[in-house]
Amino acid sequence: PVGMGNVTVKLHGAFSEFAGGARSATVEATDIATALAGLVARYPSLAERLRDEHGRMREHVNIFANEEEMRYLDGERTALRDGDIVHIVPAVSGGEG
Numbered sequence: 001p002v003g004m005g006n007v008t009v010k011l012h013g014a015f016s017e018f019a020g021g022a023r024s025a026t027v028e029a030t031d032i033a034t035a036l037a038g039l040v041a042r043y044p045s046l047a048e049r050l051r052d053e054h055g056r057m058r059e060h061v062n063i064f065a066n067e068e069e070m071r072y073l074d075g076e077r078t079a080l081r082d083g084d085i086v087h088i089v090p091a092v093s094g095g096e097g
Contacts, residue, residue: 004028005082007035013090019043032065033076035086050088060091 007029016023020043027038040047050061057063063070064087065078080086 004030004034005080005084007080007082007084007086009035009039009086009088011088015046015049015088015090018045018049020045029080029086031074031076031080032063032070032078032086035080036063036076039088062089062091063087064089 005028006026008024008026010024011019011022019025019039022043025039025042027035027042029035029038036050040050050058052058057076065073065080066085070076070078
């Protein structure tokens with residue numbers, strides 16, 4: 001099995017506020033799912049912002065592995081390597097701007 005890498009998770013927009021103002025966190029992860037788990041362990045208030053009551057990723061959350069949106073990769077199974085950056089970005093909803 002691949003060893004855990006240190007991954008930086010950057011919180012954009014309101015997600016930073018939900019994490020007490022933190023803009024980034026370093027977590028140990030092998031893929032996006034474990035990176036999110038590590039992030040939520042540190043900032044439990046993010047849990048309900050990221051997932052619904054069934055544990056599914058909410059529609060208004062965009063997650064990028066480095067520059068690539070995870071939807072176009074392998075979703076939450078997208079592998080991460082040491083030094084990678086995960087961005088958690090609120091999806092832009094209509095009527096704001």
